[in-house]
Amino acid sequence: MQNNEGSNGVGDPNANLSSMITLLQSKAKTSILDKSLSKGKSEMHLSCFALLFSEMVQYCQNRSNSVSELQNKLCDMGKQVGLKIIDLIVLREKNYKREVKLLNILLFIKSTVWKTLFGKEADKLEHSADDSRQYYIIEKDPLVNRFISVPKDKGSLNCASFNAGIVEGILETSGFPAKVLAQWHNGITYYVIEFDESVITRDKQLDER
Amino acid sequence: MSRQSTSSRITADSKKVNSELFVLTYGTLVQQLVKDYESVEDVNKQLERIGYNIGLRVIEDFLARTNYPRCTDLRDTAEKIQAAFKMYLNATPSLSNVTADEFSLVFESTPFGEFTELPDACANLKYCNVLPGVIRGACEMVQMDVQAYVIADTLKGDNATEIRVRFIKKLHDALPAGED
Numbered sequence: 001m002q003n004n005e006g007s008n009g010v011g012d013p014n015a016n017l018s019s020m021i022t023l024l025q026s027k028a029k030t031s032i033l034d035k036s037l038s039k040g041k042s043e044m045h046l047s048c049f050a051l052l053f054s055e056m057v058q059y060c061q062n063r064s065n066s067v068s069e070l071q072n073k074l075c076d077m078g079k080q081v082g083l084k085i086i087d088l089i090v091l092r093e094k095n096y097k098r099e100v101k102l103l104n105i106l107l108f109i110k111s112t113v114w115k116t117l118f119g120k121e122a123d124k125l126e127h128s129a130d131d132s133r134q135y136y137i138i139e140k141d142p143l144v145n146r147f148i149s150v151p152k153d154k155g156s157l158n159c160a161s162f163n164a165g166i167v168e169g170i171l172e173t174s175g176f177p178a179k180v181l182a183q184w185h186n187g188i189t190y191y192v193i194e195f196d197e198s199v200i201t202r203d204k205q206l207d208e209r
Numbered sequence: 210m211s212r213q214s215t216s217s218r219i220t221a222d223s224k225k226v227n228s229e230l231f232v233l234t235y236g237t238l239v240q241q242l243v244k245d246y247e248s249v250e251d252v253n254k255q256l257e258r259i260g261y262n263i264g265l266r267v268i269e270d271f272l273a274r275t276n277y278p279r280c281t282d283l284r285d286t287a288e289k290i291q292a293a294f295k296m297y298l299n300a301t302p303s304l305s306n307v308t309a310d311e312f313s314l315v316f317e318s319t320p321f322g323e324f325t326e327l328p329d330a331c332a333n334l335k336y337c338n339v340l341p342g343v344i345r346g347a348c349e350m351v352q353m354d355v356q357a358y359v360i361a362d363t364l365k366g367d368n369a370t371e372i373r374v375r376f377i378k379k380l381h382d383a384l385p386a387g388e389d
């Protein structure tokens with residue numbers, strides 16, 4: 001045990017040296033942090049995104065055996081996007097301020113995030129009557145579903161799972177751990193957000209202050 | 210009458226999407242591929258394939274939205290591909306080294322590079338390898354067999370991203386019966 005610590009510390013100068021070399025190498029290239037952040041107003045053709053998304057769905061479908069597995073895969077991918085987009089939006093639009101209240105972050109997702117990503121706000125935000133941990137963001141016509149026709153044998157498939165992932169990613173990185181699912185309800189997409197119990201408790205404590 | 214109104218609605222509906230959504234989504238896909246495949250070479254191949262699939266379909270969209278006639282020579286084709294990049298990716302590549310059967314598309318910056326850095330483990334990853342795939346797929350649908358590949362990439366420290374396209378042959382048997 002002690003031996004190990006020794007070699008990690010001063011004992012092995014080569015380790016330090018090699019890490020220094022990699023550091024120098026990465027410095028030689030202009031790092032992404034050297035560039036200034038764009039204003040983010042640039043746009044591209046919808047078909048482009050639609051075709052890419054379709055390829056993504058196909059890729060996930062080829063690698064999963066069930067509808068729920070496919071949805072999980074899409075959700076995981078959306079999560080990655082969510083984790084990143086929140087930093088961009090907070091930096092540009094909120095002056096580095098992040099929401100700490102549950103309702104505010106939901107409204108922020110419904111309006112600002114959706115507007116940035118998809119050019120329009122989500123339609124509604126609702127609180128479940130039965131379960132205080134559940135909220136719904138409701139969207140009639142999600143952009144990602146516009147060019148997707150769901151085959152009959154996969155009726156429950158909702159590719160807006162990708163969007164659900166985005167919401168989940170944003171909530172998670174903002175300190176509101178939750179599980180988000182995209183579900184059909186009368187042909188309308190519901191993003192069902194179920195918060196962790198701890199989130200609800202904390203939010204109540206904030207209210208009491 | 211109703212048909213006309215539908216078509217005008219579609220043109221008006223040809224909406225734009227935030228390019229950052231696209232860029233991040235693409236990044237996620239590449240990330241997933243890197244996770245799923247063992248070698249970077251396989252990821253490159255897979256990206257090209259994905260691009261090819263997109264190309265097969267995007268050409269329809271392109272022809273439907275533009276009224277371009279048949280290309281007369283390869284320079285003509287190159288200019289149309291250039292126009293398509295402007296239209297779809299909002300990127301303006303310049304043409305260089307145009308010969309009778311080859312040309313290069315040079316991008317000062319591709320949207321793909323905006324938030325991307327290649328880690329050392331992925332030094333050989335051709336991050337924008339979907340682009341040559343798109344070109345190959347789209348050209349195949351208009352009876353042109355081309356080879357396209359990335360020869361320089363800003364993510365690897367080059368000054369510009371360059372895609373070289375080489376014309377191989379005209380495809381004849383791809384014509385459906387009864388056409389032409």
